[in-house]
Amino acid sequence: MIATPINLGHSDAAEQEAAYETHLTSRFGEIQVLVDSIIDFPDGLIGLGGSRYALLRTDAKSPFVWLQSLTDPGIALPVTNPHRFFGDFAVQLADEEAERLGLANAEPADVFVTVTAASALAEFTANTKAPILVREGHGHQVLNQAPGGAVKTPLFPGLADNTAQAG
């Protein structure tokens, strides 16, 4: 499988010599990561740790990309842009958390939700309760205070309904 790192472009890479790091990963083998695209997670992911991650795309047509740990080669999670699946998706942070993370009154961040995959799309879920915010090279998994956020939100509720009816 070819995994292409995604450059979120938090600084102008064109102005400087592009620098790459090579990492050996369990899922994707050897990957070349643009240093400038590496995301620093000061607190890691909740319960998983890992302070440095990179986003990898394995399929240009897929809505899913991988958040690959660069500190633990065995950790990679599929993530997606929640706005592509949930028209009413919103992130609300508690005031203390927004302030703690320096996200209060800040420019909008890129938002991702982790995807728990299964053999059937109907069983895919996304964690809309703990989305991941990325801004200027820093990532935080936050607690979403917006109503409706759930740790297991079906990603394809239409498919799930069809399966239920067919069964």
Place this chain on the structure above:
Amino acid sequence: MLRITRRAGERVIVGGDVVIEVLEVRGATVRLGIDAPRSVSIYREELWLEIKQENEAAASGPDQLPELPKDFPPLNPE
């Protein structure tokens, strides 16, 4: 585990820069106030565990994700 008895209004100090105060004790419920540096994240345990388990589940999924069916309704634009 260290066990300390405290009354409402009393505090414990952890590591010199985390202060936990018992704000109120009412029946079986205790309200705590916590002052900690910005670098310290604080969660209710049950929610932390739920998110940890979901992160682990997401990280242990299949290596290859299935493609969306061709007739699948278009997703919202990115």
